[in-house]
Amino acid sequence: MEYKAPVETYTGKVAEVVIGKGSKAVKVGGESVLPLHTFEGTIPNPPKIALQTLDAAPPASWTQWVLEPYGDAVKDPVAWAKKAVEYGADLVAITLDSTDPAGANAPADAAAVVVKKVNDAVSVPLIVYGTGDEKKDVEVLVKVAEVCSGEVLLLGPVLKENYEPIAQAALAHGHNLIAQTPLDINLLKELNIKLAKFFPPNRIVIDPLSSPLGYGMEYSFSLMERTKQTGVIFKDAMTQMPIIANLALETCKTKEAKADKKQGILWELMAAVSLLLAGANIIVVQYPDTLKALKGLMAGKV
Amino acid sequence: MKIIGENIHIISKAVNDAVKERNPKPIQELALAQAKAGADYIDVNVGPARKNPENVSWLVDVIQQVTELPLSIDTMNPGAMENGLKLCKKRPLLNSASGRTDSKVNMLPLAVKYKCDVVISVLVDTGCPPDVEGRSESIMNTVALANEQGIPNEDIWVDPIILPVSGDQVQVGLCLEFVKILQDLLPGVKGTVGLSNVSNGTPEHLRPILNRTYMVMLEKCGMYSAIADPLDQELMAINRGERPHIVKIIHRVMDGEDVDLNSLTPEERDYAKTAKVLKGDILYSHAWLEV
Ligand code: SF4
Numbered sequence: 001m002e003y004k005a006p007v008e009t010y011t012g013k014v015a016e017v018v019i020g021k022g023s024k025a026v027k028v029g030g031e032s033v034l035p036l037h038t039f040e041g042t043i044p045n046p047p048k049i050a051l052q053t054l055d056a057a058p059p060a061s062w063t064q065w066v067l068e069p070y071g072d073a074v075k076d077p078v079a080w081a082k083k084a085v086e087y088g089a090d091l092v093a094i095t096l097d098s099t100d101p102a103g104a105n106a107p108a109d110a111a112a113v114v115v116k117k118v119n120d121a122v123s124v125p126l127i128v129y130g131t132g133d134e135k136k137d138v139e140v141l142v143k144v145a146e147v148c149s150g151e152v153l154l155l156g157p158v159l160k161e162n163y164e165p166i167a168q169a170a171l172a173h174g175h176n177l178i179a180q181t182p183l184d185i186n187l188l189k190e191l192n193i194k195l196a197k198f199f200p201p202n203r204i205v206i207d208p209l210s211s212p213l214g215y216g217m218e219y220s221f222s223l224m225e226r227t228k229q230t231g232v233i234f235k236d237a238m239t240q241m242p243i244i245a246n247l248a249l250e251t252c253k254t255k256e257a258k259a260d261k262k263q264g265i266l267w268e269l270m271a272a273v274s275l276l277l278a279g280a281n282i283i284v285v286q287y288p289d290t291l292k293a294l295k296g297l298m299a300g301k302v
Numbered sequence: 303m304k305i306i307g308e309n310i311h312i313i314s315k316a317v318n319d320a321v322k323e324r325n326p327k328p329i330q331e332l333a334l335a336q337a338k339a340g341a342d343y344i345d346v347n348v349g350p351a352r353k354n355p356e357n358v359s360w361l362v363d364v365i366q367q368v369t370e371l372p373l374s375i376d377t378m379n380p381g382a383m384e385n386g387l388k389l390c391k392k393r394p395l396l397n398s399a400s401g402r403t404d405s406k407v408n409m410l411p412l413a414v415k416y417k418c419d420v421v422i423s424v425l426v427d428t429g430c431p432p433d434v435e436g437r438s439e440s441i442m443n444t445v446a447l448a449n450e451q452g453i454p455n456e457d458i459w460v461d462p463i464i465l466p467v468s469g470d471q472v473q474v475g476l477c478l479e480f481v482k483i484l485q486d487l488l489p490g491v492k493g494t495v496g497l498s499n500v501s502n503g504t505p506e507h508l509r510p511i512l513n514r515t516y517m518v519m520l521e522k523c524g525m526y527s528a529i530a531d532p533l534d535q536e537l538m539a540i541n542r543g544e545r546p547h548i549v550k551i552i553h554r555v556m557d558g559e560d561v562d563l564n565s566l567t568p569e570e571r572d573y574a575k576t577a578k579v580l581k582g583d584i585l586y587s588h589a590w591l592e593v
Contacts, residue, residue, distance in 0.1 A: 186468055189587035197592070230585050238593065239585065 007040050012235035014228070014281070015202045016045065017176055017242050019091065020125025021152045026090055027283045028205070029242030035225075035279040038301065046298060047276055049085035049291045050091040050127055050284045052248035055114045056059055056098035056106070063252040065261040066286045077114050078121045085122050087288035088295060093127040093152070093248060094118055099140045100131040108136075108143035115144050118164070119151050127154040127284065129178070129246065134162050147171035154244075156180060157207055160191050167199045177245060180207040184221050185226055185239075192238040201241065205282065210245040213273035214286060215254065221278045228279035245280035247271050252286045269293050303515060303541055304527035305335030306343040306374050308394070308498060310361065313349065321357050326364040333365045339532035340542070343395060344369065346386060347376035355382035362389040374421075374529070380408035387416040394418045397494075397529075398461055399424040399448075401440040406447060414451050421447060421494055423461035424480075430463045432473075437462055437480045438487055445488050455490035457525065464495050467512060467579065467586050468503035470567070475582035481523040495520060497528040500580070505588055510534050515576040517541065520553045552577045 016030035028048055032040040043259035058067060059074045067249055069087065073079035081092045094115060098106035119126050128144055130137030141155050143163055149172075156178020158166045161181070170177050181187040188208055195204055208227060210220045224243055251257060251271055257264030268290045272283050276294070285291055309332050312318055320328040333344055344365060348358045359563065362373060367390070375386035387394055393427075398421035399409035413420035422444050424437040431437045433437040441460055448458060464479045465473040477495075483495060500516045501509035512538045517528055532538055539545055551570045554561050555577035563571050572591050578584045 038490070185585065186471075186587045189585055193587060193589040193593055224307045234585070237587050 008034075008037075009040065010232045012036070012233060014242055015240050017154075017202055017205055019127070019152060019154045019176055021150065024125050025152070026125050032232060035228060035277055036301070045281070047141075047280060048090035048282045049088075049272075049294050050093040050282060051087060051089040051291055052093045052095060052284055052286050053080040053084055053118075053149065054095055054097045055111050055118075056104065059097070059103065061086040061196070061253075061257050063264065063286075068254045069288045075136060078118050081118045081122045081126075084114045084288075085124050088291055089124060091125050091127050091282070092118070092122055093129060093246070093284040095129040095249070096131060096140055096144075099133075099136055101133050101136050103131075105136075108139040108174075109147075111140055112133045112143040112147035116147050116151075119148055120151070125152065125154070127178070127244070127282070127293060128143060129156060129249075132180075134159060138162050138165050139251070142169040143167045145173045145175050148175075149173040152176065154178060156205075158191075158195070160187065160194075163191065163195060164197060167195055170203070171199055175226060176203040176205060178205050180209065181242070183209050183211075183216070183223055185223055185230070188227060189236070192241060196238065201237065206241045206243045207237070207246060208243065209282075210247050210250060210271070210275055211242045212247060212251040212254065212267055213274075215250065217271060217274060221274055224275060224278035224280060242281035243279055243284040244284065245272070245275040246284040247275070247276075248284045248286045265289060273297065303521050303525065304494075305340065305532050305538070305541060306345045306527060306529040307339075307341035307532045307588040308345050308347070308496075308529045309336055309531065309533060310365070311347040311349075312345060312351075312357075312393075313347075319393055321361065324360060326367070326572045328363060329364050330368045333369050333371075335408045336532045337369045339370050339535070340538050341371065342527070344371050345374040345376050345397065345529055346528065348379075348382055348386075349377060351377045351379040351382035353442075355368055355379055355385055358382045358386040359389055362386050366391055380412065383409065383412055384416075387412060387418060390407065390416075390418070395459065396420040398423050399444070400461075401444040402427050402458040406444065408450055410444075410451060412452075413448070413453055413457070417517075419457045419459060419492070420448070420453060421459045421461050423463055425463060430465070432476075434476055434483070435501050437476075438483070442487060445491065456492070458488070459492040459494045460484055460488065461494055461496070464497065464499040464516075466502040466504070468588065471579070471582060471586045473581050474500060478519055478523050478581075481520060481525050485524060492526040493524075494527045494529060495525060497530040508588065508591070509539065511572060511591075512580070513537060514540055515552055515573055516580050518549050519556060519580060522553060522556060548573050555583075556581060 013032040014029040027045045030044040073083045154176045157180030170279045251268040372392035374397045376397040400423040424440045501512035
């Protein structure tokens with residue numbers, strides 16, 4: 001008798017989040033199968049790959065080979081974002097590096113104007129990351145939410161310590177939120193519960209923190225797996241939000257990646273592929289070729 | 303369940319200061335309060351007690367001046383343990399021995415020497431066994447050794463080692479499974495748990511309901527006693543059987559009944575949600591009561 005592999009049918013469903021206004025809209029999540037289990041059901045919105053850009057020229061410490069494909073465009077946030085779209089980015093993930101209190105410490109309204117200009121100039125939706133500074137991000141992200149009202153951005157990171165004001169602004173101006181917790185599934189769920197009390201759960205994306213091999217990959221992998229299984233298999237609504245793996249901040253800045261371009265590229269690609277398997281619905285990378293390779297890998301399979 | 307009062311603990315500042323200043327008053331007040339609240343034993347926890355193993359002697363003496371309750375001497379230091387045991391008027395509880403090599407060599411013999419009850423935990427040299435099989439294997443070995451040295455099962459209180467639900471939720475459920483099979487493994491043994499460990503890491507105001515619910519669940523699985531906070535009046539009321547409606551709802555959840563939360567009172571609803579989390583049906587978060 002011909003062997004027939006068992007097919008699991010889950011009843012839990014990942015929430016579908018829409019990012020971007022009108023024709024630019026991109027959907028993530030919505031599947032009710034485990035990551036890439038196309039043999040068990042449909043995946044309405046295959047994982048999306050975003051390229052990272054900054055809101056100002058990159059600091060000297062930035063890994064140089066990552067910037068080569070962009071040439072001089074990196075000097076202008078709009079040109080940089082446009083180039084990212086040319087390289088096939090499904091979304092552009094702009095990090096407001098200039099607002100870093102430990103760096104240029106640019107004011108919130110300056111950053112918000114840049115985000116607006118970039119948003120209006122590109123044909124894909126924007127993911128906007130603050131620097132992760134608890135206090136400054138509140139000013140910056142609230143301002144961005146206001147200036148880009150109605151543009152349906154994906155804003156974050158919101159933390160347990162500062163989610164209230166940012167979520168209120170995102171609620172008022174129609175944006176989505178990136179709920180970030182430090183690699184802890186219980187804290188992850190707690191933040192979602194607190195947000196979901198006043199903020200629509202289908203406008204939340206989970207950022208559980210992503211690390212490349214050698215820097216805690218095992219933790220990111222197992223955490224994403226557990227989060228996805230808890231949502232899809234055990235139907236826990238507070239872990240059914242789509243997941244974003246922001247590897248852009250972690251991988252190419254490592255000394256291994258800086259020292260050796262080839263190793264760096266493989267490092268980012270391996271991390272991205274692993275977290276795809278773990279359940280990431282959006283992956284943010286820096287190097288355009290990583291994006292190309294990921295898309296090639298997924299082509300026809302998802 | 304027998305309750306071993308946990309409040310005299312060297313980590314608490316009041317106790318630590320009283321010990322340093324050799325001021326009996328705060329210690330005696332705590333002992334009396336726990337006795338009044340219905341504790342069956344008073345735990346005297348001096349922790350590792352590496353620096354001054356004689357502290358426990360002062361504590362035992364001071365406590366025995368105001369209460370007849372038997373004492374549980376709680377330390378990892380064999381020297382301090384012996385100092386405590388030899389002063390106990392009532393038959394004490396040696397808390398604790400384990401499957402660790404140093405404990406088998408240094409602690410177990412003290413239970414033989416002083417012919418007292420002894421807590422034996424499932425810990426082994428590599429730490430806490432992660433599953434029911436590992437806990438069973440460890441406790442069977444250590445109890446066999448204790449039996450050989452003349453300690454009968456009736457004098458042995460098995461501790462399955464409780465881990466915080468906020469840190470390792472899976473272990474909370476596994477402990478219940480282990481407790482269920484304990485009598486089959488070792489007929490006649492008693493048992494105890496560090497109950498409050500289950501709520502370690504949980505915000506302070508949310509700890510009691512976790513401790514109370516887990517106590518009821520452990521008792522249903524056959525647990526004999528718990529090192530717990532007798533000053534939590536609700537916990538003691540539940541333990542005295544004065545809250546049957548709460549025990550009932552926890553048992554219904556344990557038996558796998560799909561309880562309709564809307565049919566419950568707010569209080570019962572909280573206990574039902576807490577039981578579901580401790581049973582492992584729902585992923586823990588500090589906001590588990592808010593969903
Ligand atoms: S299994 Fe994990 S912890 Fe063990 S060696 Fe491999 S990477 Fe390291």
